[in-house]
Amino acid sequence: MEKYKQFGFKLTPQRLAILNYFNGNKEHPSADDIYRAVSKSFPTMSFATVYNTLEALRNKGNVLELTIDPNKKRYDPNTMPHHHLICVKCKRIIDIHKEFSVSVSEDMTQGFDLIGNHIEFYGVCPKCKSIALS
Amino acid sequence: MEKYKQFGFKLTPQRLAILNYFNGNKEHPSADDIYRAVSKSFPTMSFATVYNTLEALRNKGNVLELTIDPNKKRYDPNTMPHHHLICVKCKRIIDIHKEFSVSVSEDMTQGFDLIGNHIEFYGVCPKCKSIALS
DNA sequence: CTCTTGACAAGAATAATTCTAATGTTATAA
DNA sequence: TTATAACATTAGAATTATTCTTGTCAAGAG
Numbered sequence: 001m002e003k004y005k006q007f008g009f010k011l012t013p014q015r016l017a018i019l020n021y022f023n024g025n026k027e028h029p030s031a032d033d034i035y036r037a038v039s040k041s042f043p044t045m046s047f048a049t050v051y052n053t054l055e056a057l058r059n060k061g062n063v064l065e066l067t068i069d070p071n072k073k074r075y076d077p078n079t080m081p082h083h084h085l086i087c088v089k090c091k092r093i094i095d096i097h098k099e100f101s102v103s104v105s106e107d108m109t110q111g112f113d114l115i116g117n118h119i120e121f122y123g124v125c126p127k128c129k130s131i132a133l134s
Numbered sequence: 135m136e137k138y139k140q141f142g143f144k145l146t147p148q149r150l151a152i153l154n155y156f157n158g159n160k161e162h163p164s165a166d167d168i169y170r171a172v173s174k175s176f177p178t179m180s181f182a183t184v185y186n187t188l189e190a191l192r193n194k195g196n197v198l199e200l201t202i203d204p205n206k207k208r209y210d211p212n213t214m215p216h217h218h219l220i221c222v223k224c225k226r227i228i229d230i231h232k233e234f235s236v237s238v239s240e241d242m243t244q245g246f247d248l249i250g251n252h253i254e255f256y257g258v259c260p261k262c263k264s265i266a267l268s
Numbered sequence: 269c270t271c272t273t274g275a276c277a278a279g280a281a282t283a284a285t286t287c288t289a290a291t292g293t294t295a296t297a298a
Numbered sequence: 299t300t301a302t303a304a305c306a307t308t309a310g311a312a313t314t315a316t317t318c319t320t321g322t323c324a325a326g327a328g
Contacts, residue, residue: 010293031285045308048306085244094244111263126244180279181315273327278319287312298301
């Protein structure tokens, strides 16, 4: 049976391992993080598979690509609308689950159709604060 | 006279050209955009100079590095606090000058010290809307 | 004039990501 | 059961943005 037709997504062991790694993950991992984690159980895992899977998941709307980190893309398996708080030192990202009303008047949007928004909060995490002291 | 000591920044012709290109620029250009534009008047311009100048300006707080575009960094010479509206199709970025009150409660910040925030609005620009119709 | 400092240019090096081509897997149709 | 079609996987090459290295240059200080 084409059991994956429901998803349009074949559930291979590699993909399951990636999904499993994502499940409940709040770390906003990079492709490299995912590659390294999943390589433990699948030593032949390749980056192509990681990126292919990420793109498939992204098309299905099951993962978000974050452009928060200047060096690399991060991925967020939590697709509920939420915002992020980023440590400017270690780049750790935590979720902010709260609705903000940030309406913009027509004359500011210059004819754009608005789709959504995302707030990035910047700060220093407890760990980096304590390092700064020493 | 070390006329640049005021800035800690030597005003060379190349840098002036970059600053000139930035002046009043609302396009949020990439390093490549800058390189191409300034190359017209300085054919020997190198990327090293572009990136060095950008880093110097960034350290002086005269330019912001935007991590909005997944493919490359964009630079914003407008350092007044403001937000951005991004066309999800062509990646054009326009400024949103408005203050929003987006306060977050202590229990959401997990011990982070908050520094600031930045809102990204997503939408479709008029040009891309009209292309979509055809 | 000479020395020091910082800037410039060219290209090499790096890092993240995407692409390519060959091979492997699986589910169904014959 | 076997062949086939469709899709996944892999390794590595290619690409792209950025950073680094090295040698050269120019301006100002002494």
